[in-house]
Amino acid sequence: MGERLVIRGGRSLRGRLEASGSKNAALYTLAAALLTPEPVILHNVPQIADIGDMVAVLRALGVRAEIDGTDVTLHAETITETFAPDDLVAAIRASFLVMGPLLARCGEAGCPSPGGDVIGARPVDVHLAGFRALGATTTHEGQSHVARASQLTGARIFLDYPSVLGTVNVLFAATLARGTTVIVNAAAEPEVAMLAELLIAMGARIAGHGTAVLTIDGVERLHGAEFSVIPDRIEAGTYLLAGVATGGDVEIAGAVPHHMDSLIAKLREAGADVTVSASGVRAAAPRPLAAVQLQAVPYPGFATDLHAPMAAALTQARGVSIIHERVFDNRLLYVGELRKLGARITTGGNVVLIEGPSPLTGGSVRALDVRAGAAVVLAALAADGETIVHELQHLDRGYPLLDARLCALGGDVTRS
Ligand code: EPU
Numbered sequence: 001m002g003e004r005l006v007i008r009g010g011r012s013l014r015g016r017l018e019a020s021g022s023k024n025a026a027l028y029t030l031a032a033a034l035l036t037p038e039p040v041i042l043h044n045v046p047q048i049a050d051i052g053d054m055v056a057v058l059r060a061l062g063v064r065a066e067i068d069g070t071d072v073t074l075h076a077e078t079i080t081e082t083f084a085p086d087d088l089v090a091a092i093r094a095s096f097l098v099m100g101p102l103l104a105r106c107g108e109a110g111c112p113s114p115g116g117d118v119i120g121a122r123p124v125d126v127h128l129a130g131f132r133a134l135g136a137t138t139t140h141e142g143q144s145h146v147a148r149a150s151q152l153t154g155a156r157i158f159l160d161y162p163s164v165l166g167t168v169n170v171l172f173a174a175t176l177a178r179g180t181t182v183i184v185n186a187a188a189e190p191e192v193a194m195l196a197e198l199l200i201a202m203g204a205r206i207a208g209h210g211t212a213v214l215t216i217d218g219v220e221r222l223h224g225a226e227f228s229v230i231p232d233r234i235e236a237g238t239y240l241l242a243g244v245a246t247g248g249d250v251e252i253a254g255a256v257p258h259h260m261d262s263l264i265a266k267l268r269e270a271g272a273d274v275t276v277s278a279s280g281v282r283a284a285a286p287r288p289l290a291a292v293q294l295q296a297v298p299y300p301g302f303a304t305d306l307h308a309p310m311a312a313a314l315t316q317a318r319g320v321s322i323i324h325e326r327v328f329d330n331r332l333l334y335v336g337e338l339r340k341l342g343a344r345i346t347t348g349g350n351v352v353l354i355e356g357p358s359p360l361t362g363g364s365v366r367a368l369d370v371r372a373g374a375a376v377v378l379a380a381l382a383a384d385g386e387t388i389v390h391e392l393q394h395l396d397r398g399y400p401l402l403d404a405r406l407c408a409l410g411g412d413v414t415r416s
Contacts, residue, residue, distance in 0.1 A: 005389040005403060007380040008412040009362060012248035015409045017239055019231035019254040019280070020046040020400050021070060025191035026229045027094040028168050029198055030054045033063060033074035034101035035172060036202055038224030042072045045229055046400045049393065053092040060085045061098065083110035086143055096124060097165060100172030103136055103147045110144040126163040130170030133157040134177050154179030154218055162187045162212065162298050168195060175204040177218040186214045189299040190259045194230045201225040233259040234305040235399060238374045239409070240283040241306070244272050245313035245382045249284035250409060257281050262302040266294055266310070270317055288357060291319030297326050308334040308375035314354045315343040316382055321354040334372035337365040341379050341387065362387040370398035377402070381411055 021044035030051070033040040045051055047070060055065045055072070062080030066073045082102050089095040093114040102109035114122055128138045128145060134157075136149035154177045159166060167187040174181035186192070188211055196209030202225045205217035236255035243250030244267060257264065257276040264274050264281065270289040275282040291314065296304040304327035314321040315338065325331045332352060335345050340363045344355040362385030367373025373395040380387035389395075392415065395402055406413040 002390070003392040004416055005377065005392055005395070006414045006416055007377065007387045007389065009360070009381050009383040009385065009387060011381070011410055011412060012246045013243045013250055013381065013406070013409040013411055014248045016251040016253055017405055017408065019236045019252050021229035022046070022191055022232040023048060023050060023235070023398050024094070024164070025194050026051060027054050028097065028191060028195040029227060029229060030058060030072070030074065031094070031097035031101060032172065032195065032198055032202070034058065034061065034076050034079065034098060035105055035175065036222040036224055037077045039073055039075045040202070040224055041226040042074070043070060043226070043228040045070050045072045046232065048397060048400050050092055050094070050397045053088065054094055057084055057088045057092070057095045057098060060088055061102070079106055082106045082108045083144060084112070086112045089114065093122060094165065096127065097169055097172070099127060099131070099145070099147060100169035103131060103149060104152060104173045104176035107150055108146070108148045110141065110146040112143040113145055124166070126159050126161055126166030127169040130157050130159065130166065130183070131173060134170070134173055134181065152177035152218075154181040154216070156182045157184065159183060159185040161185075164189055164192060167192055167214070171196065171199070171206070171214060171216065174216040174218060175199055175206070175222060176220070179218055181216045181218065183214040183216070184212070186212055187298060188212055190230060190233065190256070198225060198227045201227055231255055234303060236260065236281065237263045237303070237306045238309045238378070238399070239405070240267070240281060241309045241313045242378050242381055242406070243409070244283050244285040244289065245316055245378045247285050248409070249282070251280055251282035253280040255281040261300055263306060266292055266302060270314075289313070289317035291317045291321040291354070291356065293322040295324040295326055296331075304328055304331060305371050307331060308371045309378055311345070311352060311354055312338060312375040312378035312382070315345070315356050315358045315360065315379060317356045319356065321356065323352045323354070325350040325352070331371075333368040334375040337368065337372065337376045338379050340365050341376070341383050343379060359384070361385050364388045364390070367391045367394040370394050374399065377406075381406070
């Protein structure tokens with residue numbers, strides 16, 4: 001049986017935390033190291049299970065890796081394997097990001113289908129269509145998707161959907177393609193824009209990052225770089241929501257306000273006091289929240305990764321809140337868990353209706369995925385009595401030192 005979190009709720013969270021490095025951005029930077037035979041030195045990498053899993057995948061391909069706290073050094077001097085191993089890939093979906101770099105650098109890449117996921121079907125058609133547009137052939141060998149090309153050639157590529165990992169994979173491949181690639185309908189997430197900055201530091205020629213149109217002039221080779229990962233806007237948002245859900249006051253030092261416009265606007269609409277400064281973002285709920293409506297959509301819209309934590313906070317808002325999930329088709333698993341604590345939530349299709357404020361009471365709940373887990377933790381913090389959160393391993397994938405950080409804000413939280 002995995003570890004559990006024991007939360008005695010009913011205390012307002014107050015205080016200040018330093019933002020961790022972004023989980024997803026860090027995963028992209030790790031994969032980027034495959035593009036160069038020189039060392040890539042990364043700082044501010046969060047200490048979470050996903051990073052160790054991704055490093056294991058890279059080591060299996062011949063990359064030398066050293067992890068020292070939040071510093072990671074990767075050296076892909078020689079790539080010994082162009083097919084990612086099935087067992088390691090199963091642990092982490094971002095491992096599909098080895099495809100673009102391996103294809104570009106070695107002319108061949110194989111990776112098992114990351115398959116379905118608890119949050120919904122997770123196809124890779126956008127990635128594969130992008131590789132084909134650059135001149136690769138794609139096939140299926142056993143369990144693996146395989147892409148091959150003796151030379152990639154730049155092209156104008158329209159992505160059917162602004163997939164985040166799809167954009168990253170095609171961007172990786174295009175950096176070493178011959179000629180110019182234009183990716184239209186690219187993901188504009190800050191983590192993708194940051195990755196482009198790392199690639200530029202490695203010698204890539206990229207314009208338009210942070211927008212829906214990326215232009216990449218291919219270069220012959222990339223070199224090493226030293227780079228610091230951006231703060232995690234999802235972790236920051238989760239702690240701000242924990243403060244607001246408990247009628248508290250939380251500041252996240254280092255959080256980048258312009259990465260969090262949609263959350264800040266929604267919190268203000270709900271009546272929270274949000275202060276934005278050069279040092280970070282602070283949110284307080286000195287009065288009861290009001291219900292709001294929102295849609296989870298690609299950036300800069302409201303982040304799907306904050307949907308479930310937001311829903312937990314809205315159980316404490318007066319009126320009926322409505323959340324429409326438009327990114328993933330199965331992100332509502334948290335709903336049943338919140339109901340166990342007394343939340344009044346119903347669903348229809350991918351729409352969630354939350355009636356509040358609901359007095360919540362402690363119980364026994366599961367962290368069904370990393371963000372569904374964050375939602376039950378927030379609800380438990382707002383609930384009266386003791387809640388046991390099972391399957392903590394999902395939360396450990398995305399929230400470094402979760403229990404210690406909640407305790408630092410005045411939460412009564414223990415791991416057992
Ligand atoms: N999609 C396709 N075809 C594709 C790829 C995606 O149809 O080839 C669809 C998916 O089915 C889904 C939608 O596009 O409905 C969005 O998927 P996207 O590819 O944008 O998501 P992702 O790149 O697999 C990353 C993050 C997720 C985050 C999403 C959206 C990583 C490792 N994962 O996933 O993060 O929710 O972008 O912002 O970066 C998390 O941190 O908890 C997490 C799940």
